[in-house]
Amino acid sequence: MRQKGFASLALLAIVVIGMGGAILYYYLTQTQNKVPEVDSSPTSKVLPTASPVNRGQQKRFQNSQYLFSLEYPTDWSYKENDPYVPNLAEYTVTFSSTSQDTVLDVWIKNGDWAGIERDLLKDKGAIRSTVAGQPAIIQSQDGASRVTFVKHPLLIGKVLVFTNIGDNLEAADQIQQTLNFE
Numbered sequence: 001m002r003q004k005g006f007a008s009l010a011l012l013a014i015v016v017i018g019m020g021g022a023i024l025y026y027y028l029t030q031t032q033n034k035v036p037e038v039d040s041s042p043t044s045k046v047l048p049t050a051s052p053v054n055r056g057q058q059k060r061f062q063n064s065q066y067l068f069s070l071e072y073p074t075d076w077s078y079k080e081n082d083p084y085v086p087n088l089a090e091y092t093v094t095f096s097s098t099s100q101d102t103v104l105d106v107w108i109k110n111g112d113w114a115g116i117e118r119d120l121l122k123d124k125g126a127i128r129s130t131v132a133g134q135p136a137i138i139q140s141q142d143g144a145s146r147v148t149f150v151k152h153p154l155l156i157g158k159v160l161v162f163t164n165i166g167d168n169l170e171a172a173d174q175i176q177q178t179l180n181f182e
Contacts, residue, residue: 058073059073061078061095063091064182067154067155067181068181068182069178069180069182070178072095073097073171075098075099076095077096077098078095078096080092080093081093082105089107089161095175097168100167100168100171101166101167102167102172103164103166108152108155108160110157117137125139125140125141126138127140131148131162132150132179132180133153134181135151136148137149145166146162146163146169148164148176150162152181154181160179164176
């Protein structure tokens with residue numbers, strides 16, 4: 001009789017573990033494919049979405065050390081590790097347009113995300129949002145520039161800082177929208 005009771009308990013445990021695994025698998029696959037949502041609380045603002053990037057006219061930039069990639073227009077160029085900002089970030093890459101006065105800087109820096117978020121949200125122009133599915137704080141500085149801080153999901157304590165400067169903020173937004181973590 002005890003063996004039958006033990007077998008019933010073992011079977012029940014296997015069923016519960018199997019159902020838990022199925023629920024976990026469903027949750028993980030659904031969150032990976034989920035489109036990021038913008039925080040719509042009364043204190044947040046919704047950014048206009050730039051039109052989709054024309055994939056046929058893009059080059060791909062990939063950084064295997066910091067595990068991210070971006071697409072940028074074929075008539076743009078990039079320069080890594082600008083010597084003018086070594087104290088502000090541990091890694092930089094600057095994308096620039098030859099035909100327009102537009103630059104998109106990407107900086108990787110160490111940072112306590114909670115502290116960065118707390119400090120940035122004191123600014124009335126700061127917007128809480130997501131970029132590539134990761135928490136982001138977007139600071140509008142004026143009509144033609146913006147700084148975006150993105151929490152890196154794969155590198156603990158790392159923050160990506162995008163600095164959009166120039167006349168074509170839409171082009172910089174389109175590059176930023178192609179951000180992908182490897």
